[in-house]
Structure formats: structure tokens, C-alpha cells
Amino acid sequence: MDGLGKDPDRAAQRAAQLVAVDADRRRPWPLDRQRHHAVLRDLAVDEPEGRLPELQPGVMVEGDDLGRWIARQRRDWAQLSATQQERLAKPGIEPVKRPTPAPAAKSGGKTSAAFTRGLTALAQWVEREGAGRPVPHGHVEETVIDGETEPIAAKLSVWISNSRARRDKLTDPQRATLAEQGMDWA
Template sequence: MWAKNQRAAARKTAENAARRAAGETGVPYAGELSQGRLEALADVDPGWCPTWEIGWQRCYRLTLAHVKASGALPAGAGELIMQGEDLGVWIAAQRAGWDKLMPAQRWLLESVGIEPAAEGEMPAAGAPRSQNARWAASLTAARQFHAREGHLLVPRKHLETIIVGEEADSGREEVVKLGAWLDNARRRAAKLSPQRHAELDQLGMRW
């Protein structure tokens, strides 16, 4: 309960700061955390109050649990799928988009052995993937679009390029027909598993 209250206070602090920065006056300071308190909590755990989307945190937690169980990080797409998430795809996307991550996200990734992609890494062919892996790749594209645009109103013909894996010292790009995939998901909404339905709900999917 204490941790939950601290996270709520931290989010309120950030929201109020944004309101003040936008020029709003009369925003009360009651219930906010001091900068010193925020920094102290971040020193203990940079990911204690994530401001990024829940899908990212879910994949990180799955990766953390795998590493804590003495598991090796996947070297490519389809090698490690946990609870429907292709962690090889997710890890490759983090490495490729390292510069766009928050400092706390980078710290969390480094803590489980994930590092930024090396300069000059080239695309490489990937192995055939399962249906779950294909879903994970398309979901990664949806999350990438949502993180960049702030919504999931994707044009029918939109194509989204993601990094889907790595092999040796290379990575592979894949172009996902994101608009078509989302339209198909809407048509098949009644047949989707509760988990897949929830994954799209988390991105504000309009059914």
C-alpha cells in the first residue's frame, strides 16, 4: 500500500508540473513528492514508478523473471516466447531504439544484460516464426506506433518498420502491414483470446 501511494503521489507530481509548465496557475502542491524524495526513490529503483506504457513494463518483467531463473537472453525472434510475448523481438527493438528510451529504461535493460545495438549492425534473415511470434511482431509495431503518435488510429495502408531479431552481430528489419493487421483484429475481435484483446485495449484500440 505504501509503494502504491508513493507511485500515485509521483504521478500527481509529474502531472501538476506539466500543468504549471503549460502556464496553468493556482495548481496546488498538496500531495506532491519533493524533488529530493523522487531522486531518493529513483536511486533505489529507477523503475519504481514507470511513466512508459504498460506493455513495455510487462516485457521487461518477463525478461527479468527469465534471467533470474538463469535463462539466457534470446538471440533472435521466436526463440523465447513467454505469455504470448516474443522477447527476442522485444529485446531487438529496445537495442535498435536505445536512443529513444528514457534513462531509467536503459538502466533496467542494462541490469538484465541488454545493451544498445552496435554501430553498423546489418539486417539478417530470420527463421520462420510461430503464430504467437507473428502476433508479437505485429503487436510490437502497434506499440511502436502508439509510443510515437500517442494513439492507435492507423491508416489502412500504413506500414510500420520494426527490428524483429538479431543473430550473431546483426539485426533484421521487418515491415509490418500495421493498418491491415489492426483491421483484421477488429473483424476477428470475438475470436481473440482475452490476453490478446487486453493487449490492444491497453493501446486504446477502437473496436
Template sequence: MPYDHTEGAYPLGRWLSDQRRAFRAGQMTGERAAELEALGIVWDTADAAFAENLAAARAYYRLHGTLAAPRGAAVLDVAVGQWLTNVRRPGGLGKDPARAERRAAALAAIDPDWNPGEHGWTVDWQRHYAHLAQLVGEGARLAAVVPGVTRHGEDIGRWLTTQRHNWTRLNEEQRRRLAELGVKPARVVRARQAPGKAGTGSPSGRGAEAFNKGVQALRQYLDREGRLPARGHVENLPDGPHRTGVWLSNQKQRRDRLTPGQLQTLAALGIAWAGA
């Protein structure tokens, strides 16, 4: 009930707030407290709000198998994604240590990985991992989880390709969890120059440098955004801006002139046409 609610001319909302204040101060008799509880009073409105949001989080978990919800997620008319973002922040579970501990335990009872930052990775990584685990648990072969394979609207195939390629950047626990699903790091394939065939040898000079810089920019973008850049995108590298979107489009147009090693590098980043 809002504080300013009235019944006729009577300030009922203010009166109810006064009863809660008296209860917390120990100034209310047990008989009066029992009468109010029989009417369904909630003594701590903050805990009541948390319980409502927790119910929404539980419903979201039943649907998605994880509490690593994107910020815009909603369920049961509750903005559960934003709420989970808020409670993960320092102090987000409340200032009282005992209450914060109880609330964290309630969230962990739904999903032990509700706060992936404690493990050293992002909510985005946790969500993709959980969805990959669902696919594998339902019988999907890892070899079939290629870029374009989605779960709950997320491109899990592209994410998986990125994890394999960036295996050494993952922490030990991330690698352990992926390995339990059967994921292995991408093999580094060394391209050999085929005699008598133009355009299939190892690049050198400016061409190799330009290609490597493009790969660096593309990998940086994929690590951050988890998707391919638009044609007009410009990525900022330590040595200056790079027209990564145009560069990627150019690689596709000159695909037949790329070396096997270059194609393998792009395929490992989730570029579908490079592995075709």
C-alpha cells in the first residue's frame, strides 16, 4: 500500500507505515501484531519486493536454465534482467550483511552461477555457456554446433568457435567447464604453399601485415560484441583506427586469393564463408 493512500479521508497508508515502525521498535503488543498478520501485513516491504523479483528470476531460470539474463529480459511483467544486474552490483543485495547473505543464498539456490563475475567471467559468457550445455544435454553433437546455430536467440555456434580460437585467453575454470562438454581448443593449421599454384602460398610483406591487422581488429570486436561488424564499422586499435567492416567485406570478395592458412584463421573466428 502506498504511503499516501487514503480510505475516504483516513490516511491509511501513513497509519500502516506507523504500525511497521512500531513493530520494528518493539513497541507493539503481540496481540496487535497477530491481528495485522492475520490481514496479511508484510512487515518488511524491502523483503517483499525482493521476494517478488526472486519469483520472477525463478520463472526465468525455468525457461532459460540460467540467471545470466540480458539486461532487457522480462518475465511475469518484471524487468528481471535489470533487477539481476542491480543485485550483482556492490551493495546491490542491501547494506545489512545478514540480509545480503540470505538474499545471495536464495539466488544461489536457483542458480549457483547467478553472479558469474565472482568466477572471473561475464554474464554474457555464462549465458552462452549455459545454452551450449543445454544443447549438448539434449544430444547435440559439438561438430554440428557451427556459426548460425542458435539457442534462445543467441548464436551459440559463433560463440563456441570464438572460445575454441581464444582458448588460451580463458581462465582455468572456463576451460575446465568447456572441456567437460567435450570442447577442445582449435588446432593451429600451418598452410603449405602448393607448387605451381598462384595465390595459395604464405603471404608476406605488406599483404601479410594488413591481413594480420585485420584479424586483430576483428578478433577484438568479436571478443567484445560477440557478432560480426557492420560494413561501416571502424575498430580502434592501439596504433590507430581500422576499417574492419570494409576489410572483412574485401576478404570475402577476394576469397579465392586467400591462402588456406588465412581461410582457416577466418573460419576459426566464425566466418562461415571462409570454411565453406
């Protein structure tokens, strides 16, 4: 038994002791992921029903940005194994719910596609942060557009600034959709 000694009986005893300490020591994923799962498990012990409150990026635990790691797991949920999903769901971590954007005006072309991308990113931001919270300068929102498999990085603050500057070129339905998302200037 690798690294547990030459005596098979003693190696088996040591292996059993290691399993008693950490039943997950032989998982196929990296040690970093294992460490995060252990931290989540330990934090959830003290929470009602073993469910963690929402941990936002910037929440540091043991010198690590646990909130950012959780956000990445939620975003990349489909790429996780069923076991990893179960381990995250147990303390109350769930995949990101993708908002359904309001339909863009049917003007066609690149402008309509860019408006749809920006609107999808804005709808995701508003669902997560609320309509009253301003988008920080330089903020990039990763979102998945219907029909796409890979997330795109939408420069949301730039898109909002450009839309505001060009609001006179927007259609009435586009302005109404923006107003519904909390853009009072629309």
C-alpha cells in the first residue's frame, strides 16, 4: 500500500486509520478542491440545517477567497461531476440560475446581437445584485447566451455607457426593456 509501510498488515491498519480521519483522501480531483470541500463542510456544521448563507467573492477563509471559488463552482456547475455537485449541494450551494432576457427589438444585424448580449448580461447582473445597485466601472459579466455553449465576457459597464450615450438610436422596445431592468435614463 503506497507509502504506508512494507508490512502489509500494518499498511492495511494505517490505511484504515487514514480513512477514519478523511474518507475522501483518495478522490480523483486536486487537493485544492478537496481542501475547499473540507472548509465548506466544517463551516456548514454550525449553520442551521447545515446550509451555508450566500458567500460572496471577497469572503476570505484561511487566507483563501472562498466566495470567489464558490462563485466559480456555481458558474461552472455543468462541468462538475455528480459527486462534486452533491458535495456542493449538501451545504446549500446551487448552480447559477441563468435569467431569461427580454427579447430585443428585431432590427437584425450586429447591433441587435450586441444589444441582446448586453441585455442578457444586464439581466443576470440585476437578478444577482438587484436593480438599484450600479454596475461598477470596468465590470465584466460572464454570461451564456441562448444557443451558445461557452460563456462570453460582456463588458457590462461599457455596454451600459454606450447604450446611454446612444439612447436616441435605440428603439422604443429596447428603451422600455432597459427601463424594466432599472436603467432610469432609458
